[in-house]
Amino acid sequence: MSGAAVNNSARPVTHNPSCTSRLSWAKLSWRFLLRDWRSGELWLLVAALLMAVTVSTAIALFSDRLQLALGRQVAEVMGADMVIRSSRPVQESLQTEAREQGLQLSTVLEFPSVVMAGEEMQMISAKAVENNYPLRGHIRTADQPFSPDQRVDDIPQPGTAWLEPRLFPLLGVDIGDKVMLGNTWLTITRAITLETDRGGDFYSFSPRLMFNLNDLESTGIIQPGSRVSWKAMLAGERDQLEGFKAWAEPKLDDSERLIMADDSRRDLRDSVVRLKQFLGLASIAAMMLAGVAVAMASQRFAERRFDSCAVMRCLGASRQQVLRLLVGELALVALLVALPGVFSGWLLQEGLVQLLKGILPAWLPEAGWMSMVVGGATGVITLAGFGLAPLLRLQAVSPLRVLRRDLSPAPAASWLVYGCSLLAVFLLLWYHTGGLMMALILAVTSGVVLVLISLGIQFALGYFGHRHSAAGIPVFWRPAVSRIIQGKGKTSAQLLAFTLTFIAMAIVLVLRTDLLDRWQNDLPENTPNYFAMNIQPAEVEAYGEFLAEHQVDTSQLYPIIRGRLIRLNDLPVREAVSKDEQDDHTLNRELNLTWSENLPEKNQLEAGQWWESGSNDGLSIESELAQRLGITMGDRLTFIVSGTEFTETVSSIRTVQWESFRPNFYMIFPKAVLEDLPATWLNSFYLGSDNKLLLNELITRFPTMTLLDLDSVIRQVQVMLAQSTIAVEAMLAALLIAGLLVMVSVIESTIDERLREGALIRSLGGTRRQLLLMQVGEFILFGILAGLLAATGTELATYFLTTKVFELAWQPVWYIWLALPLFGGVVLGGVGWLGIRRVVSESPANILKEV
Known part of the structure; x- marks a missing residue:
């Protein structure tokens, strides 16, 4: 019986060894995590990962909110988020479904007609609207034609009408007079200066008369066969609109056409599309910078665990068990950092929004939860793509390292390290841009930079390997050259880090300049704000003389x-x-x-x-x-x-x-x-605002001409583009900060080696000043080399991005060949000086005792 009891008690222990093993390894990874955190070993990796999640989340949230706001502004120009146009009344089933899905609905009718006032008559474009018109945007009216206007929140009351200013001189009427539309008389109460949905075909516009839809039946105008444009205007949240669109499109008849706000105005759409692409590019650049920081921090994390891995190998741990333990610790770090990183990213973008309040769009919607999920997932993917490769070296740690501290495992194959990193970058690029072309361009650019770095190091090995070649190098640059020659794998990683940092910032800066210049060229100060149409052939010469006489x-x-x-x-x-x-x-x-x-x-x-x-x-x-x-x-x-x-x-x-x-x-x-x-x-x-009264004379002189006022629309576009410019500047500032953090993390990842080298130099008689010059000189050289490589990568990337993605004219950016090496040398030298002060000030005796 006792033997049976022993057997039974043993069963739970051996029944599922894999679960027990996984649980024990998870506990052990957790204990390693706590130990390393208390000793300060994890702070650089945590800081780099926190930056990755924070910056990625902040830019994702800010981009999403800004794109939603700009999309709303485009919708304001159309008067709705979605419009169904038809030459017949829109199907009742479509309208019913829209209401059931929670969308706002407003019906608008437009038709050509004739309006009479006394002995005068004029062809017009009549518009009948409901009380909730417009669903997006607003109407502007004036108390008198061609006088200052103001925003209004109502529509013409039953029995009244609003007229465009050009109709007043054509009909010879004033505010308070009556006009006859069909069978009913309407009292003129205001001059309408802006309808948000006055878009489309500029060449078919007649002067506008707007009236209440309740008066439509009394006019008796709409009869079978009448030429009428029916519009069902819809507004709602993005997911509601997408759901309704997917449901409605298969059910539209031949006369109905569904139009989204993004497709309604090409003059706004192209600028908004370019801005979205630019924001996507800024997000990509931030992720690349964060990835570089994580890669360098992971490399330091791995190198500081050679000894502990050797001890575990001596105690019987296999290579797989060592790797499982450290990967588990890294996974716990990622999970613990993701949530505070997402929260700090939300705080960062919220602070940016508050800082730019009054400059950004007045209505800035909240971003969807997916942006925060993507931000957190980006940190995990970045850690897996950039941080996993250095940990693979730990599998090769020999137990003999316990006796021989100089016995370090060989670096992982460069194709594996860079392959994992580029794959992670490519996947993130593809997701955030939504475009394969932009992702491929930046991935190819990164690959070219890798080849250039490899060729450059091979050239340095061949050239500076000879003593007579190295003799001509300034003394304070010789340690940098020596580091390149003796440790080319590590140097390649550091040089790649600095180069990608400069490329990311330079691409955003160059394209930002091109983008702003394009907007400025598209909407210069004297952008035409009036279209004159229907000018008769007999009036062309007189019309041209009139404009020339008044210097228009x-x-x-x-x-x-x-x-x-x-x-x-x-x-x-x-x-x-x-x-x-x-x-x-x-x-x-x-x-x-x-x-x-x-x-x-x-x-x-x-x-x-x-x-x-x-x-x-x-x-x-x-x-x-x-x-x-x-x-x-x-x-x-x-x-x-x-x-x-x-x-x-x-x-x-x-x-x-x-x-x-x-x-x-x-x-x-x-x-x-x-x-x-x-x-x-x-x-x-x-026509400037101080010369608007000239329009009365122009309309009276050429009564058959149709005049379209675009002044309010242009102002709206200019405000939107100005807000976009602020967003671009904010993105650039965020990238600059991220770039500086990357440089600090790269420097910190090599601090242990620099401390040992500094201690040896000091113990052999070197002075602090000499050591400082050597260390700073090394960073200056790295900055110049990274700047030259970055200039090459930037020219290559901006050429393809400008011509293939943004569809802008490309010109070589000559100044980056001077600015990037100079910027790299100065900034990297300055950041390096801040980072290596401990190397100069630390006592050589204390450092050598720890070795």
Whole structure:
């Protein structure tokens, strides 16, 4: 019985040895963690990892909030987050589903009509709105036409109407007069100066009259067959909108088109897209810096455990058990740092938001929880990608190291170390940019830098290995050269760390400059703020003379011919394009065709040549439209204008800056092709706020002309871009701080070796001044070399990022070849001096006793 009892009691011990083993190893890793924390061995690794999580979380949160805010500002220009347009009332089932999913809904009708006042009548674009219009943005009105305006939160009351300022002189009316719309009279109460959703086709706008939707039935205008544009305007949270979009798109009929805010205004969209890309790049740069810091801290963490691993090997521990123990300790560090890192990242971005309050968008939404999850996960991935490789050396620690302290394991293969790091970077790049191209560009750039470092070290080994070559090196640089020659693996890691740090900061700085210059060029001080349309051919000369007489800054006059694309290479256009593009809006409406003898401003040829003056054939097409429809050089396009068909061959493809607020066109022809077809004329001009009364005279002089006021829209765009500029500057400042922290961590990772070298030099008669010059000289040399390598990597990366991702013109940045080596030498020398003061001040006797 007693034997049975013994057997039974033994079963729980041997029943599941793997669980017991895992539990014991976890406890042992925890004990090692507590011991190392109390001894101060972990502070550098914890600090580097904390920086990785903090910076990653802060930038992820700040970027997410800013992108949401900018997306809201784009939505304000459209008046909603999403719009369903139709030539018929929007399906009731769609509206019901939108309400059930918690979305706000507002119905808007737009239609052409005629308004009368006394003996005068005028073609207008009438808009009927509900009480909750607009869902995003606001309306601005003035008490008198062309007088200062103010924001309002209401709409026209039943029985009243708001008119655009240009309608007042055309109808000869004032505030308080009545106009007749259909069968009802409406009292004019305000002059409307801004509708947030007044976008789309600039060339089909008539003067606006806005009235209450409750008055629509009394006008008697809407009848079967009437030309009406129905809009269901929707607003809500991002996940609600995405869910409704996925549900609604398959159920739209042929007349309905769903438009998201990001797709509604190209003039805003392109700038916002570039800003999002830049914020993604800043996030990537921060993660690279954090990864470098973690890699160097992990290397120091591993090197300081050679002795303890040797002792464990002497006591019977296998290589796998040693590695499991230390990886477990590292995993515990990651888990314990992740939560406070996420919290500190939230505090950092919140402090930044408060600091920039009043400059950033007034409404800055809270970021989603996913940004914090990504921030915490980034720290873990960074530790795995950058910190695991140095720990692999601990498997190779020999038990003989207990007797021979100089017996250190060989460094892990460089391809393994750098391969793990680059893989981690690439995965993070791909996730945060959402674009494979940007991730590949930066990954390839990092690979090129690695090759350059390897080749540079091989060259140094071959050249400085000879005594006569080393003799010409300044004394205070010889330790640096010696370190390169004697410890090329460790030197490569440090040089790579400094180089990637400089590259990350330089890329963000260079692209920031290009981005801000592009915005400034797109919206210069005198950006045209008025479009004049429907200028009759007989009035073109008089119109030009009027602007010249009053010294108005104006753009080129363009003829507008309304035509439809019907065939592509002799095939009906719907058969010639892909199935996905058969519903492209350019195929479902008339296009604005024009002629020009010169390439328009802000246009650039992508392929082909511009025609010579007097040419009678040719066609230039906008590049994005050509790409969507699969049109290439030499294709034949057939158009119909007022019953007349003509065919032209594509002779050039050009890019257009739609955000420039200038007349832009999909199709441009030589003058001889279109000059005999009926046309009206268009141009844009700039008019200062102190000269607005000139508009009354202009409208009276040319009553058939349509005038579109873009002043309020341009102001809104300029405010948004100014806020974006502040965000870019804040990102750059955060990266600079992160870069300095990386340099400190790299220096600290080599402090043990420097202390021993300093003690030996001092014990052999070297002075503190000589030691200081040697150490600082080494950092200056490292800074110059890292700066030169970083200049090469920066030029390579910015070329591909500028041309392939941001779609900007690239120019060599000559100043970085001087600035980066100088910056590297000065900053690294200064940070090095701060970091190695302990090497100079520490007593050699104390250091040598510990060795």
